[in-house]
Every structure is written in C-alpha cells, then in structure tokens.
Amino acid sequence: MGSEELRKLPAVSTLLETPEAKALIAQHGHEQVREALRAALEAARQSIRAGGIAPSRAAVLADASQRLLVALSPSLSPVINASGVIIHTNLGRAPLSERARRAAALVAAGYCNLEYDLEEGERGSRYVHAARLLKQLTGAEDALVVNNNAAAVLLALSALAREREVLISRSQLIEIGGGFRIPDVMRQSGARLIEVGTTNRTYVRDYAEALHPVNTALILRVHHSNFTLSGFVHEPSLNELVALGAEHGVPVMDDLGSGSLLDTQPFGLAHEPTIQESIAAGAALVTASGDKLLGGPQAGLILGRAELIERLRRHPLARAVRVDKTTLAALEATLLTYLEGHAIEELPVWRMIATQPEVLRQRVRRWQRCIQGWGVKSTLVATQATVGGGSLPGQQLPSWALALITSSPDALAHRLRRPAQPGIPIIARIEEGQVLLDARTVLPEQDDQLLAMLHLALQDIPVSSVTT
Numbered sequence: 001m002g003s004e005e006l007r008k009l010p011a012v013s014t015l016l017e018t019p020e021a022k023a024l025i026a027q028h029g030h031e032q033v034r035e036a037l038r039a040a041l042e043a044a045r046q047s048i049r050a051g052g053i054a055p056s057r058a059a060v061l062a063d064a065s066q067r068l069l070v071a072l073s074p075s076l077s078p079v080i081n082a083s084g085v086i087i088h089t090n091l092g093r094a095p096l097s098e099r100a101r102r103a104a105a106l107v108a109a110g111y112c113n114l115e116y117d118l119e120e121g122e123r124g125s126r127y128v129h130a131a132r133l134l135k136q137l138t139g140a141e142d143a144l145v146v147n148n149n150a151a152a153v154l155l156a157l158s159a160l161a162r163e164r165e166v167l168i169s170r171s172q173l174i175e176i177g178g179g180f181r182i183p184d185v186m187r188q189s190g191a192r193l194i195e196v197g198t199t200n201r202t203y204v205r206d207y208a209e210a211l212h213p214v215n216t217a218l219i220l221r222v223h224h225s226n227f228t229l230s231g232f233v234h235e236p237s238l239n240e241l242v243a244l245g246a247e248h249g250v251p252v253m254d255d256l257g258s259g260s261l262l263d264t265q266p267f268g269l270a271h272e273p274t275i276q277e278s279i280a281a282g283a284a285l286v287t288a289s290g291d292k293l294l295g296g297p298q299a300g301l302i303l304g305r306a307e308l309i310e311r312l313r314r315h316p317l318a319r320a321v322r323v324d325k326t327t328l329a330a331l332e333a334t335l336l337t338y339l340e341g342h343a344i345e346e347l348p349v350w351r352m353i354a355t356q357p358e359v360l361r362q363r364v365r366r367w368q369r370c371i372q373g374w375g376v377k378s379t380l381v382a383t384q385a386t387v388g389g390g391s392l393p394g395q396q397l398p399s400w401a402l403a404l405i406t407s408s409p410d411a412l413a414h415r416l417r418r419p420a421q422p423g424i425p426i427i428a429r430i431e432e433g434q435v436l437l438d439a440r441t442v443l444p445e446q447d448d449q450l451l452a453m454l455h456l457a458l459q460d461i462p463v464s465s466v467t468t
C-alpha cells in the first residue's frame with residue numbers, strides 16, 4: 001500500500017513543467033522552486049510512510065509555494081511595540097523620525113559626498129558630517145561618530161589608555177545588557193582597570209589615592225544606566241572628578257550611554273544627565289548612543305576636546321568601527337530637528353515620552369470600541385510605561401493599555417507575535433493573566449494595522465466575548 005502510494009507521487013521534473021511551477025520560477029528562480037518542490041515531495045513521502053495517502057499534485061505545488069514564502073522572506077521584519085517600553089533594545093531601540101528616514105533613504109539610493117569635498121572637488125572626510133551639528137548642540141570642541149557606544153568606549157580607551165591605567169568606581173562596573181560588561185570592554189582595549197572605592201560609596205579621595213602621575217591615563221565615569229544606587233551611597237560629582245583630573249593633568253571621560261540632549265524632568269521623570277551638562281562640567285570626552293534618548297540611528301557619539309578626538313580619529317580601530325552613509329544621514333537629520341527645536345514633536349521617542357495619558361486613554365478607547373464591534377470583551381487598564389534603553393531606571397510614565405481577557409494569555413500573545421497570515425507581529429505583555437496592549441509605545445499611525453492584526457489573532461484564540 002505504502003509503495004503504491006509512493007509511486008503516485010510525481011517527479012520533480014514533471015512538477016517543474018506545470019504552469020503553476022513556471023509562474024513560481026518566474027518570480028523566485030529555478031533553483032529555489034526546485035528545492036521547494038523537493039522538500040514538499042519529501043514531506044509527502046514521510047507522511048505516506050507514516051500511513052498517509054499520496055497528496056494531489058495541486059497539494060504538493062501548494063505546499064511548495066508555502067515553503068517558498070517562508071524561505072524567501074527576510075527574518076528581520078517590522079513589529080508593533082505594544083510592550084510599554086519605549087527604547088526597547090530587543091525591538092531595535094529608537095524608531096526614526098520621518099525626516100531621518102527620508103534622509104537615510106535618499107543617500108542609500110544613490111551616490112553622496114560621504115568622503116568628497118564638494119568645494120575643492122577632491123577627497124574629503126566622512127568625519128565632518130554630523131560633527132558640526134554635534135558641536136553646535138553640545139558646546140563640545142569636536143565630535144566623532146562611530147558604530148555604537150560600546151565601540152566609542154573601546155576606541156577611546158584603546159587610543160588613550162592602552163597599557164596605562166584607567167580609574168573607575170566599583171559602583172560603576174556595569175553590565176549594559178546582552179552580557180556586555182564595561183570591565184570586559186575596558187580590558188579588550190588593553191587599558192588597566194583600577195577599581196576605586198566600594199560598591200556603595202566612592203569619594204574623590206579614593207580616586208586621588210589611586211591616581212599615578214605617569215601611569216594614569218584617564219578617570220572614567222560610567223552612567224549607571226539600568227540600575228539605581230540608593231541608600232547609604234556616595235559618588236563624587238563630575239565637577240569634583242574634573243577638578244581632581246585638572247590638578248594632575250588627567251582627562252575625565254564620561255560614558256553617558258543614553259546621552260539625552262533634552263531635560264527629562266518636564267515629563268515627570270527624574271533628571272537624566274545630558275551631553276551638554278557633561279561637556280559644560282569639563283569632561284574631556286563624553287560618549288553616548290545615537291539610538292537611546294537621542295532618538296536617532298544606532299551610533300556611538302564621542303564628543304570633547306579637539307586634540308583627543310583627533311587622536312581617536314587617527315587610531316586604526318576608528319576604521320573598523322566607522323559608520324556608514326545612511327547612519328550619518330539619519331543622524332544629521334535627527335540633530336537638525338533638535339537644532340530647530342522640534343525634537344519633542346518630531347522624534348518618535350520624545351513624542352512617546354511627551355504624550356499625555358488622556359490622549360493614550362482615548363486611543364485605547366477607540367481600540368476597545370472597535371473590538372467590541374467584533375463581539376470581543378476587553379477592559380481599559382492604567383499601566384506604567386518605561387523609557388528603557390539603559391536610561392531612567394525605575395522611572396515610570398503613566399499609560400493606558402487594552403486588556404484582553406483570555407484563559408490562554410500565552411497562546412494569544414504567541415498568536416500576536418506569529419500571525420497565521422502575513423502581517424506585522426505585535427509584541428504585547430502579559431500581566432496578571434491578561435494580555436496588555438500598551439498604547440504609549442504603539443506609533444499612532446500603526447493603530448489601524450494593530451486592529452487588523454488583532455482581528456486576525458482573535459479568530460484563533462478564544463477570549464471573553466461581550467455577551468458572556
């Protein structure tokens with residue numbers, strides 16, 4: 001019986017001659033279609049060996065077509081962030097503004113003056129782009145943009161502190177996330193890490209005692225980023241460290257991470273140190289990410305004294321961590337938005353931070369009315385959103401979410417992430433057995449997409465209905 005069924009299966013060469021296969025070949029290429037047909041036939045053979053019957057030719061072709069769809073779609077895809085974490089590292093951190101997206105697309109599509117001096121008609125430097133704007137915004141003497149902040153720290157330490165000593169407080173030996181630890185990055189640079197003070201209390205005198213007139217290359221301050229130091233604690237201010245460094249001719253480097261250019265306090269949040277403040281306090285170098293609170297593309301910004309920045313620029317590692325033209329274009333567009341004073345309205349990260357809870361409640365109400373129309377019950381819940389991205393740990397922004405009540409929250413959250421039909425995945429969060437969709441992190445222009453995907457998911461997963 002099995003072998004008889006097996007014989008009913010068509011050969012790959014026969015299937016390749018069908019009009020359906022020919023249409024697939026025109027779109028995806030011969031090689032890909034043949035592979036998909038082989039895989040579909042192999043699956044059919046296995047099911048026959050397990051006691052099944054031979055599928056029809058149309059069924060094999062349909063299976064192959066489905067396999068092509070999966071094999072030939074990129075693994076990286078947009079998602080809707082309904083998690084309530086604004087700068088979500090796993091979800092790609094800062095969404096770009098429209099202006100930044102357009103700028104990146106424009107240089108991606110053609111040639112540009114990346115390393116070409118249009119005035120002189122000769123080779124120029126990619127490092128001039130964005131540097132002028134960064135200087136203007138922060139008051140720094142000079143600036144350099146690299147691939148990310150980890151690269152910025154690595155480059156700075158490699159260029160300035162290799163085989164010399166870097167003083168850092170024991171309270172600042174942080175793990176950034178994804179297992180990356182500041183002490184490891186420091187060691188990688190060849191710098192010798194000199195830990196000073198204790199986990200909870202470090203004083204200027206601890207640095208002073210560890211400071212060596214020849215061996216000390218840098219005093220490094222690292223922003224705590226993702227944890228808070230509270231209770232019986234002390235750390236010297238940047239001003240104090242700068243004064244100590246100046247006394248001994250040792251520069252202070254301030255690794256800020258989130259690197260805000262705006263004050264977070266008007267939004268009911270704690271104060272997040274800004275780049276301008278660190279420069280004004282006298283830090284010789286400041287490092288920050290481009291895609292945290294700055295709200296731009298992934299990048300590492302290094303700002304500070306011209307003579308130090310020049311040494312970094314000339315270091316061989318600078319080439320290995322350099323940024324591409326699309327990053328520079330998006331970064332310049334983002335910085336211009338700050339210069340013109342439109343950051344809060346135009347940069348998605350700041351728009352999300354600044355949105356009034358009432359506006360979010362209204363949006364969630366609209367979502368609710370819509371799904372009520374499908375006979376699905378839900379509730380509005382007041383939530384606490386967070387900024388994330390290694391900034392403002394423990395700080396919360398009041399928000400609103402739609403709660404879907406279901407006996408299988410994990411199944412619904414999974415279905416939202418992995419829709420049954422092509423579409424944009426939704427990242428929700430589960431709290432107290434409810435699936436929550438937090439409006440603060442959903443881009444308003446994604447509302448209709450969110451509802452469409454929700455409609456699709458709710459057809460598969462039972463939720464409480466309006467009538468029960």
Ligand SMILES: *Cc1c(COP(=O)(O)O)cnc(C)c1O
Binds near residue numbers: 257
């Ligand atoms: C986030 C962070 C980094 C790493 O920045 P990336 O841009 O992710 O490389 C380094 N230092 C601090 C203090 C940070 O918060």
